[in-house]
Amino acid sequence: MMSKLLKNRYLILRRIVQITILALYFGANAYGWKVLVGNLSYSKFLQAIPLADPFTVLQMLAAGAVVGVDVLVGAVVIAVFYGLIGGRAFCSWVCPINMVTDLANWLRRKLKIDRDARRINISRRFRYWALGTLLVVSFVVGAAAYEFVNPIGFFVRGLLFSIGFGWTLILAIFLFDLLILKHGWCGYICPVGATYSLIGSKSLIRVEHNHLNCTNCGNCKEVCPEKQVLNPVIYRKSGFINGIECTNCGRCIEVCNDNALKFSIRSFLKNN
Amino acid sequence: MDKKRRSFLVVMAQAVAASAMGGSIVAAFVEENKDKPLTLRPPGALPEKDFIKTCIRCGLCAEACKNRDNPMIIDGEKMVTLKMGAPGDSVPIGTPYFIPRDVPCYMCDDIPCMNACPTGALTPDMCKNDEGKVAIDYAKMGVAVIDPKSCIAYWGLQCTACYRACPELDKAIRIEWKQNERTGKHAYRIPVVYEDYCTGCGMCEHACVTEKPAIKVFPRDVFLGKPGDRYVKGWDTKDQQRIKNASTKTTTETGRSKENPIEELNQGVKWNDE
């Protein structure tokens, strides 16, 4: 039992963080708690520190909005936090859609969908095109375009207020990941994750690989949602997983039975 | 062109095509969804076009509305005015709005929703009078409009529900007396909206006794007209200010009037000259 908990320590921690954040938002709205008020596009922490989603703010700027100081400061606070420390950790430690897609991909493994499923080929880089396109669209239509369809917004507002037909999109993402494309939404499409990848590309916390301990079992590659970040290192050399799309979820560390992976602190200047 | 270069270009073109396709679907959806002119916004909202750009959809206004200091409680239930648009609500997704027939705006003196807004989508600038004084009484959320056909006061029945519900009592809605010629001995007591004072809170719509309210709040843009520069109240100096920059041209020019009338009338006519 204990060893099972230990084996899933990051997974459990991540769920605790994700659910705590949602609970704080929920409590703020339902009971007037003042810890974390708002939602993942903008919130106020301890009634003082503004937090804003950098991609949302970029879109607003592209749309030509005159945004308040709080919002700009909030976006900078978030960008600095993930840029310096967390990397793309938002995706696996905060984002509620991660729980949906993790469930879908866990089921996908359990049901062995990949054995029979048709392969679909899209580039992992599609998300960066989505990011750019949405900024252009925001400029053209004069509104933060992605915020009209952002499943993260649907999810959190759904929890606090009402979800309307928003659940259909969340279900669609679940089915997409389960049946169509493995790690499809977060790994290929979501422009929010793409933004955090870029922001966090130089962050300090990274997974480090020790080649000497590695037995080439492939467990990490099996479970990693962004396998391409492991490829340059695993089976090849010791070093940091520097791929910017690593979400620091720590799943690879947990499934490694040979103690060949761990969280570590990367030097800021050199990239390994 | 060598093969590598060609394949690079094709892959790029594919990415552009995929972006164009995805982008236009999103753009079409956004254009459709943001154009909901009947949406009633919280007090102090920017004009709709700017509001849509500026609101970050954080819900702090709705949260402030829900957890305000003096909530109205009816039948043990807290009345929460502001909702956040969800897909299917017929309002721009994620933005705050209210439906007065369900829950009107109770016009809190401290305007918690407006003061909670971090972006300036709700701003005191849009909630003040000509002297620059900010107060909820100067909110312009909408304007109440009466349908005389279904308003029972216009039938000659005694009502005044909207008049009594109005927080801008005897200013935004006033009762006008008129003789009821049908009976010859009764009076009509008819509610009339004075839009200058109407904040659009919707207390009247909420209070209206008819099955479907005979008085409803609409966004001001939707209902109010605009006389333009051609008409001015000659007896009102303030109104004369309004047309200060009017054009002095007195003739109408259209594409047609550019041509000489004979040419215009004879256009396309073939004269049989032989």
Ligand code: SF4
């Ligand atoms: S507080 Fe302001 S930015 Fe936030 S949802 Fe309300 S109007 Fe929009």
